[in-house]
Amino acid sequence: MQVAADQTPVLIKIHPQDNVAIVANEGGLPAGTVLPDGLQLVDTVPQGHKVALQDLAEGDPVVRYNVVVGFAAKTLPRGSWINERVTTMPTARTLEDLPVGTRITPLPPLEGYTFEGYRNADGTVGTRNILAISTTVQCVQGVVEHAVARIRQELLPRYPNVDDVVGIEHTYGCGVAIDAPGAAIPIRTLHNIARNPNFGGTSMVVSLGCEKLQPERLLAPGAIPIRAGEGMGAEGEGVDTIVLQDEENVGFQSMIDLIMRTAERHLQKLNARRRETCPVSDLTVGVQCGGSDAFSGLTANPAVGFATDLLVRAGGTVMFSENTEVRDGIDQLTARAATPEVADALIREMAWYDDYLQRGMADRSANTSPGNKKGGLSNIVEKAMGSIVKSGSSPIHGVLSPGNRLTQKGLIFAATPASDFICGTLQLAAGMNLHIFTTGRGTPYGLAQVPVIKVATRDSLARRWHDLMDVNAGRIATGQASIEDVGWELFRLMLDVASGRQQTCAEKLKLHNALALFNPGPVT
Numbered sequence: 001m002q003v004a005a006d007q008t009p010v011l012i013k014i015h016p017q018d019n020v021a022i023v024a025n026e027g028g029l030p031a032g033t034v035l036p037d038g039l040q041l042v043d044t045v046p047q048g049h050k051v052a053l054q055d056l057a058e059g060d061p062v063v064r065y066n067v068v069v070g071f072a073a074k075t076l077p078r079g080s081w082i083n084e085r086v087t088t089m090p091t092a093r094t095l096e097d098l099p100v101g102t103r104i105t106p107l108p109p110l111e112g113y114t115f116e117g118y119r120n121a122d123g124t125v126g127t128r129n130i131l132a133i134s135t136t137v138q139c140v141q142g143v144v145e146h147a148v149a150r151i152r153q154e155l156l157p158r159y160p161n162v163d164d165v166v167g168i169e170h171t172y173g174c175g176v177a178i179d180a181p182g183a184a185i186p187i188r189t190l191h192n193i194a195r196n197p198n199f200g201g202t203s204m205v206v207s208l209g210c211e212k213l214q215p216e217r218l219l220a221p222g223a224i225p226i227r228a229g230e231g232m233g234a235e236g237e238g239v240d241t242i243v244l245q246d247e248e249n250v251g252f253q254s255m256i257d258l259i260m261r262t263a264e265r266h267l268q269k270l271n272a273r274r275r276e277t278c279p280v281s282d283l284t285v286g287v288q289c290g291g292s293d294a295f296s297g298l299t300a301n302p303a304v305g306f307a308t309d310l311l312v313r314a315g316g317t318v319m320f321s322e323n324t325e326v327r328d329g330i331d332q333l334t335a336r337a338a339t340p341e342v343a344d345a346l347i348r349e350m351a352w353y354d355d356y357l358q359r360g361m362a363d364r365s366a367n368t369s370p371g372n373k374k375g376g377l378s379n380i381v382e383k384a385m386g387s388i389v390k391s392g393s394s395p396i397h398g399v400l401s402p403g404n405r406l407t408q409k410g411l412i413f414a415a416t417p418a419s420d421f422i423c424g425t426l427q428l429a430a431g432m433n434l435h436i437f438t439t440g441r442g443t444p445y446g447l448a449q450v451p452v453i454k455v456a457t458r459d460s461l462a463r464r465w466h467d468l469m470d471v472n473a474g475r476i477a478t479g480q481a482s483i484e485d486v487g488w489e490l491f492r493l494m495l496d497v498a499s500g501r502q503q504t505c506a507e508k509l510k511l512h513n514a515l516a517l518f519n520p521g522p523v524t
Helices: 138-158 181-193 252-271 300-313 327-335 340-359 370-374 380-391 420-430 459-464 483-498 505-509
Strands: 020-023 050-052 061-064 067-072 114-119 130-135 164-168 204-207 224-227 238-243 276-279 284-289 317-320 396-400 410-414 434-439 452-456
Touching (some): 130 138, 130 181, 138 164, 284 300, 284 380, 300 434, 327 340
Parallel strands (some): 224 238, 284 317
Antiparallel strands (some): 020 050, 114 276
């Protein structure tokens, strides 16, 4: 990677075999600009966009990351602006004859790092101490929102050791084909979100009463739903269930009072919890990118990949996801599969998603957004090469289907759509207690259920959104810091945030997005 002073025209080339490089200068470079090596720009090229380093004939490959990310759609002389309008996208490689376990590089253990967390009865550890109120159906959302606001204002001040109360609200639960095969995904997602480590093992559900997703179906196998006020049984035996259509609820205020009385019992239990020293192996971190640009694969995502390796070396668990944003690098993933079974699972999830997109008369190319292209990413192949580096270099130890909960440690591929909100929701269901989110174009993404650390890919974004970004990885492109420097900074920040010693920008601003369920089943 080549860098220079801010006032000098700068192109960044990732791999010696690449025949394109990206413009690093803020504001881009005008046509006629002469680079230090004598290359003269034929076109005006925006920041983050690609420049041809050699003459390209029609049909010649465009190579970035030492990967063919496109083909020239016409003759393009050296110094041309390379973008989606002058290139065509490669076809997806098949899921056959993939390398398996050929790039396994065991990393040395990393010892001596801990964080302060809330240990739960099931052995999981929370980074926050939150009361969660699950819901079975969207119909009760307005009532729960009202109750949550009252709880925050009237009850939370009495329980200083509780961080927050959140409603697990969604648009599912009725008006759907509840017995269709696809329905299993949203149902188990909601079930497992309620078991997230940050909720301390408390169980509280608000139901309407007539919905298709009855409380019994939402709850864990063997759990016994009990009406609020009947008292909790032994650990794991009962769940407080409030049914708004029950005859005892006479009017709106009666519903709110019942929710608040039930919530207070749970707040008392949560308030008695205290942080304790825990090994990094108790961290479950979800990594994700959104609003990506050409710098994502140069700065933020490689730094996250370095931090991912540190976490895995320390015994922690890291989930990377986004099916369409790894599909074009599937050979890289199977090559890092710890076992043939892991490789088979990776292929199975990619095949399922290929079929899912085909049923919707779409393919992976539908992923790339106008903002991605404006930021220099010509197509999904180029985007995927920059996205996949969040996973670092550790062996992949497992694959998780959508909505399932993690049962193993190490580096895990959690198969999810690439949608920011659906991916975050599924990682939450999988059991993440800390979230890392990189962005190049900028997005005010946040979750109420777990702290979200935001990483900016560019200096300009970090400056403009100074109170929304936690880490500026743009320093890597300007030569002010290395990937390793930012990776270590991020690793240490994760421990501080997990311990409650530091709040993220999204937490300080109470900036939270709604959860979004993945429902591949039909709506009736």
